[in-house]
Amino acid sequence: MEEQETQPQEVKVVPEASMTFSPLDLLFNPRSVAIIGATPRENSVGGVITKNLLTKFKGKVYLVNPKYDEVNGIKYYKSILDVQDNIDLAVIAVPAPAVPKVTEECVKKGVKVVIIISGGFSEVGEEGAKLEEELRRVVQNRIRVLGPNCIGVYNAFNGLDTFFLPEDRMGRPRPGPVALISQSGAVAGAILDWAARRNIGVGLAVNYGNKLDISEAELLEYFARDNRVKVIVMYMEGLKYPGEGKRTLEVMKEVTSVKPIVVYKAGRTKAATGAVKSHTAALAGNYEVYRAMLKQANVIEADNLTDAFDMAKALATQPLPRGGNRVLVLTDSGGMGIQAVDALDMRGLQVPELSESLQEILRKQLPPLAVTRNPIDLTGSATDAMYKFVLDTVLPTSYVDMALIIALMQIPGLSINLGNYIVEARRFGKPIVVVSFGGNEYVAKFESNLEENGIPVYHAPHRAAKALWALYEYAKIKGAAKEW
Numbered sequence: 447m448e449e450q451e452t453q454p455q456e457v458k459v460v461p462e463a464s465m466t467f468s469p470l471d472l473l474f475n476p477r478s479v480a481i482i483g484a485t486p487r488e489n490s491v492g493g494v495i496t497k498n499l500l501t502k503f504k505g506k507v508y509l510v511n512p513k514y515d516e517v518n519g520i521k522y523y524k525s526i527l528d529v530q531d532n533i534d535l536a537v538i539a540v541p542a543p544a545v546p547k548v549t550e551e552c553v554k555k556g557v558k559v560v561i562i563i564s565g566g567f568s569e570v571g572e573e574g575a576k577l578e579e580e581l582r583r584v585v586q587n588r589i590r591v592l593g594p595n596c597i598g599v600y601n602a603f604n605g606l607d608t609f610f611l612p613e614d615r616m617g618r619p620r621p622g623p624v625a626l627i628s629q630s631g632a633v634a635g636a637i638l639d640w641a642a643r644r645n646i647g648v649g650l651a652v653n654y655g656n657k658l659d660i661s662e663a664e665l666l667e668y669f670a671r672d673n674r675v676k677v678i679v680m681y682m683e684g685l686k687y688p689g690e691g692k693r694t695l696e697v698m699k700e701v702t703s704v705k706p707i708v709v710y711k712a713g714r715t716k717a718a719t720g721a722v723k724s725h726t727a728a729l730a731g732n733y734e735v736y737r738a739m740l741k742q743a744n745v746i747e748a749d750n751l752t753d754a755f756d757m758a759k760a761l762a763t764q765p766l767p768r769g770g771n772r773v774l775v776l777t778d779s780g781g782m783g784i785q786a787v788d789a790l791d792m793r794g795l796q797v798p799e800l801s802e803s804l805q806e807i808l809r810k811q812l813p814p815l816a817v818t819r820n821p822i823d824l825t826g827s828a829t830d831a832m833y834k835f836v837l838d839t840v841l842p843t844s845y846v847d848m849a850l851i852i853a854l855m856q857i858p859g860l861s862i863n864l865g866n867y868i869v870e871a872r873r874f875g876k877p878i879v880v881v882s883f884g885g886n887e888y889v890a891k892f893e894s895n896l897e898e899n900g901i902p903v904y905h906a907p908h909r910a911a912k913a914l915w916a917l918y919e920y921a922k923i924k925g926a927a928k929e930w
Contacts, residue, residue, distance in 0.1 A: 479503060480557070495563070500520070510524075536555075537598065560590070563594075563598060600618070625672070628652070630653065634681070638651055647762075678701070760913035767876065767877055767917060782907055812824065834870075850914060856884055868880060
């Protein structure tokens with residue numbers, strides 16, 4: 447998946463003493479990282495993080511563990527206080543009872559921000575809650591904290607990766623225009639693995655766990671300022687502290703005036719409420735209250751994570767519709783076209799019948815059995831040239847604001863070149879999504895060509911319809927569309 451415009455360049459952090467960085471700048475773009483609990487033991491939490499940072503991170507890495515002096519020629523420090531250089535970020539992966547002590551050492555060292563991977567705090571009950579309060583007293587606004595009970599940060603642009611899931615279990619997405627904020631670490635890992643295997647560009651991801659300090663509101667503000675991020679996806683379970691809802695609402699409203707936020711709120715039912723509390727010590731609350739808050743904040747709400755990323759793909763790559771909610775449906779399968787019309791109508795989008803004069807132009811060039819009303823059905827005799835002719839004829843008109851194209855590459859008259867014609871149709875400045883279905887080599891090449899050139903592809907009409915709905919909803923939010 448590519449951005450609508452040019453790919454943003456990597457933000458490089460220059461290690462000059464005169465430069466100052468905010469704590470969240472150092473959370474995502476540190477010049478130096480210390481791993482407290484580093485270890486050469488493969489497939490352990492500290493071992494995976496150690497390997498990630500030593501092999502991929504572009505800054506300096508310091509390993510801290512009193513059990514080791516040197517391993518494979520790499521020095522280990524007994525304490526972070528033994529490191530002579532400045533440390534921007536510390537990653538803490540030690541047993542929970544030791545966390546307050548090593549955090550205090552980070553404060554003494556002058557570290558600006560820590561990621562506490564360790565679990566065993568308020569999410570496990572009363573004893574863990576007491577330990578979290580002890581940690582809070584240590585912090586006392588002297589250092590910024592992500593976590594505890596989190597897997598931290600993934601930055602595809604600079605190689606910062608504290609996700610402790612091995613790469614053969616969790617794929618890492620390529621740099622791209624989507625940022626992910628997840629309250630659950632396991633969900634974050636699963637999402638990144640899913641995105642990596644579908645070539646979806648997720649440049650930045652963060653899991654904040656119990657949010658002792660840094661919360662989703664502050665992370666939203668940070669991503670709003672990052673020009674590499676085109677759309678923010680959030681997996682949210684619940685809020686935790688008094689006044690947090692109001693603050694989150696205010697920030698969301700500010701951010702959505704700049705870029706879209708897509709949220710999947712889990713814990714919607716009474717049955718899930720207890721599970722949420724035992725997971726990250728958050729409160730699921732009444733879903734209808736959350737739903738009203740998200741609507742008021744101009745957030746686009748998804749029903750599941752697949753929908754969230756379907757919407758994000760379109761929002762990151764397509765222009766917003768400028769006129770209204772009218773969709774051209776162009777297909778080579780009448781059955782798939784009907785499914786698309788149903789899905790669009792259920793989302794409040796229109797599939798208007800084209801004027802008789804425009805249909806007459808189409809009929810002169812299309813086969814006698816082709817349906818020209820909209821949806822336009824080219825039937826099983828479709829060719830690349832027919833698709834091109836329809837797009838070049840209908841998209842420039844004022845009859846439609848968006849296009850949903852269904853192309854089943856099993857039809858013998860279609861070739862890989864069809865993708866080039868669809869990409870060329872971007873010149874009309876209207877959102878385009880494509881439905882493709884199947885597994886042969888033509889399908890794979892066709893889909894790859896489209897995705898690499900910024901046209902999102904979906905494997906079912908209802909998924910493409912939801913993506914167009916998200917574009918229209920955000921167009922209304924931005925004031926670029928009007929009701930029809």
